[in-house]
Amino acid sequence: MKRVFVGITGASGVVYGVTLVRALAGAGLQVPVCISPSGRKVLRLEMGVEADPEEADAPEWLRGSGEGVSVFPHEAVEAPFSSGSYRTDAAVICPCSLGTLAAVAHGLSGNLIERVAEVMLKEGRPLILVPRETPLSLVSLRNMTLLAEAGAVVLPACPGFYHEPRTVLDLVRHVVSKITDRLGLGIDLVPRWGGGG
Ligand SMILES: Cc1cc2nc3c(=O)[nH]c(=O)nc-3n(C[C@H](O)[C@H](O)[C@H](O)COP(=O)(O)O)c2cc1C
Numbered sequence: 764m765k766r767v768f769v770g771i772t773g774a775s776g777v778v779y780g781v782t783l784v785r786a787l788a789g790a791g792l793q794v795p796v797c798i799s800p801s802g803r804k805v806l807r808l809e810m811g812v813e814a815d816p817e818e819a820d821a822p823e824w825l826r827g828s829g830e831g832v833s834v835f836p837h838e839a840v841e842a843p844f845s846s847g848s849y850r851t852d853a854a855v856i857c858p859c860s861l862g863t864l865a866a867v868a869h870g871l872s873g874n875l876i877e878r879v880a881e882v883m884l885k886e887g888r889p890l891i892l893v894p895r896e897t898p899l900s901l902v903s904l905r906n907m908t909l910l911a912e913a914g915a916v917v918l919p920a921c922p923g924f925y926h927e928p929r930t931v932l933d934l935v936r937h938v939v940s941k942i943t944d945r946l947g948l949g950i951d952l953v954p955r956w957g958g959g960g
Contacts, residue, residue, distance in 0.1 A: 770876035773801020774858035788829020
């Protein structure tokens, strides 16, 4: 796996998305990123950072030490990842708002994030959606069932506590490691139960 698209939407927990991008880039992957307008608002509110919608170069807070991060506008449905012929190995929407989750479940593709998700489903490539919401309405539970039936992985942002977390970032890393494990990447972000590496 060499290229993983990450969509960051306007759900709480944008730090999960940022930490995921940094982990993927740090492992040497190419990471095209798209941030929804609401995602930008939540980035400002929760992390105090500004994501410029016109700036393609990833800011330091997003790319970390990695080289392979690039940022695409939400409306850029002409981006390469919009086509199944382009080799995007997997896509993760993290965090995933229930609005975007509903749109993907129902095949809407009104922006780059939704379109990439649709492409992953139709091409049979890995798609992971990371909702943060709780509690969940029957509407959202049904949308999640639709997605699972279509081959997507719904991976709620529910950190475990068995790795003896000391900081919020330890909890964030636990969720991100669930994502990277599901992608089959050997990235060790937190200690594993039983020491299995
Ligand atoms: C601070 C903040 C936190 C939010 N948290 C959530 C959330 O956890 N889940 C959710 O579905 N929507 C949440 N929302 C609402 C979404 O941002 C809103 O539904 C938006 O239309 C989603 O659009 P997007 O999917 O294009 O990003 C939040 C909004 C704000 C301002």
